[in-house]
Amino acid sequence: MAESTAGVGRRKILSALGVGGVGLAVGAGGVLSAQAVTAASQEEPAVADTVPFYGAHQAGITTAVQDRLHIAAFDVTTDSRDELIELLKEWTAAIASMTAGQEVGGDGAATEGSYEAPPEDTGEALDLSASHLTVTVGFGRSLFVDADGKARFGLKDHLPEALIELPHFSGDQLESSRSDGDIVVQACADDPQVAVHAVRNLVRLAFGTARVRWSQLGFGRTSSTSTSQVTPRNLFGFKDGTANPKSEDEAVMDEHVWVSGAAGGSAWMNEGTYMVTRRIRMTIETWDRSSLAEQETVIGRTKKTGAPLSGGEEFTEPNFELAGRRGPLIDENSHVALAHPSRNNGVRMLRRGFNDTDGSDNLGRLDAGLFFIAFVVDPRTHYVPMQTAMAKNDLLSEYLRHTGSGLFAIPAGVSEGQYVGQGLFEAA
Numbered sequence: 001m002a003e004s005t006a007g008v009g010r011r012k013i014l015s016a017l018g019v020g021g022v023g024l025a026v027g028a029g030g031v032l033s034a035q036a037v038t039a040a041s042q043e044e045p046a047v048a049d050t051v052p053f054y055g056a057h058q059a060g061i062t063t064a065v066q067d068r069l070h071i072a073a074f075d076v077t078t079d080s081r082d083e084l085i086e087l088l089k090e091w092t093a094a095i096a097s098m099t100a101g102q103e104v105g106g107d108g109a110a111t112e113g114s115y116e117a118p119p120e121d122t123g124e125a126l127d128l129s130a131s132h133l134t135v136t137v138g139f140g141r142s143l144f145v146d147a148d149g150k151a152r153f154g155l156k157d158h159l160p161e162a163l164i165e166l167p168h169f170s171g172d173q174l175e176s177s178r179s180d181g182d183i184v185v186q187a188c189a190d191d192p193q194v195a196v197h198a199v200r201n202l203v204r205l206a207f208g209t210a211r212v213r214w215s216q217l218g219f220g221r222t223s224s225t226s227t228s229q230v231t232p233r234n235l236f237g238f239k240d241g242t243a244n245p246k247s248e249d250e251a252v253m254d255e256h257v258w259v260s261g262a263a264g265g266s267a268w269m270n271e272g273t274y275m276v277t278r279r280i281r282m283t284i285e286t287w288d289r290s291s292l293a294e295q296e297t298v299i300g301r302t303k304k305t306g307a308p309l310s311g312g313e314e315f316t317e318p319n320f321e322l323a324g325r326r327g328p329l330i331d332e333n334s335h336v337a338l339a340h341p342s343r344n345n346g347v348r349m350l351r352r353g354f355n356d357t358d359g360s361d362n363l364g365r366l367d368a369g370l371f372f373i374a375f376v377v378d379p380r381t382h383y384v385p386m387q388t389a390m391a392k393n394d395l396l397s398e399y400l401r402h403t404g405s406g407l408f409a410i411p412a413g414v415s416e417g418q419y420v421g422q423g424l425f426e427a428a
Contacts, residue, residue: 069218073181101130138408178404218354279404300334
């Protein structure tokens with residue numbers, strides 16, 4: 001799907017309405033007041049910052065990573081397949097509106113509806129542009145089968161083999177209230193209020209059908225998915241995601257991200273992908289007391305430029321064989337060494353993580369870290385082996401604690417008139 005920016009945001013709509021009002025005033029009085037001129041001149045220029053919602057793939061995967069995240073997982077509370085489908089239809093319509101910079105329910109839904117009923121749109125995104133909002137929806141294994149393996153919603157025979165229960169990795173300290181879920185919704189935008197507005201309205205629409213299991217706010221993307229973006233830094237102060245594949249490399253996306261060739265009960269996953277989520281708390285205070293030498297050894301790159309310790313610039317390929325006085329210049333258990341495709345059978349994954357913080361804990365330590373998100377063609381080959389090795393050997397593990405985990409099947413994108421996941425429910 002082409003993901004160029006285009007379209008009209010809320011601010012442009014309001015700006016256009018303002019101009020129309022001025023036009024009427026001029027027609028009526030023949031005079032454009034100085035006040036109106038001033039107000040018009042102070043309007044911010046119209047921006048085209050929407051990401052197309054419809055397409056072969058869902059947006060929010062290869063889209064250039066936005067600045068903010070609000071992700072939420074839901075437990076479906078109804079036993080009715082029809083009610084679940086109706087919810088997905090309502091969500092699809094709402095997402096189409098919000099990503100276009102419009103109100104849920106149409107113009108005036110937040111302020112001009114029945115005085116005796118709650119507004120259809122909560123209203124906090126009025127006056128804000130679309131801010132490159134994308135909303136990505138996925139399905140957890142528990143939507144297909146319950147904890148005892150019994151079918152849910154008639155979907156059991158269409159459970160993809162790749163939608164496994166993630167194993168318990170060494171050092172995991174997972175909290176059930178931060179893990180799993182029947183459905184996941186990832187909202188990304190350049191304005192945090194726009195992302196929160198999106199999830200909030202989907203939660204409102206889900207009342208009586210699904211409830212939030214966990215959610216997380218994120219800021220400061222920790223990877224780039226486009227060659228147009230510079231490599232960001234994580235909360236340890238290092239450039240993160242230097243080797244992340246870029247969306248412009250379609251061959252890499254086709255090999256490592258998009259599902260193709262699925263047949264039988266899993267055929268609905270073609271053009272889709274799998275999302276891995278991991279809430280990783282960083283022990284910030286311990287890291288901050290470590291020497292620069294220790295930090296760079298753990299990561300395997302310099303803190304200043306992100307270049308590998310074997311030399312060169314940020315995007316220079318690491319030389320894991322180059323020897324130093326005490327062994328390889330890049331420790332074989334450094335983060336960059338264990339994550340490198342050459343150590344993982346050549347597999348790659350598209351990362352879209354964000355920094356996060358929930359303030360401080362009761363000991364005054366920063367409750368902060370990385371909300372890891374990665375999209376892969378098959379988690380059994382593209383995530384589990386890598387995480388298994390890293391959990392056991394990564395020098396960085398000393399400074400990390402995994403507290404949340406999830407795996408979701410992300411269906412293909414939709415065309416106008418369809419709803420998210422329609423291919424699954426029509427097949428089942």
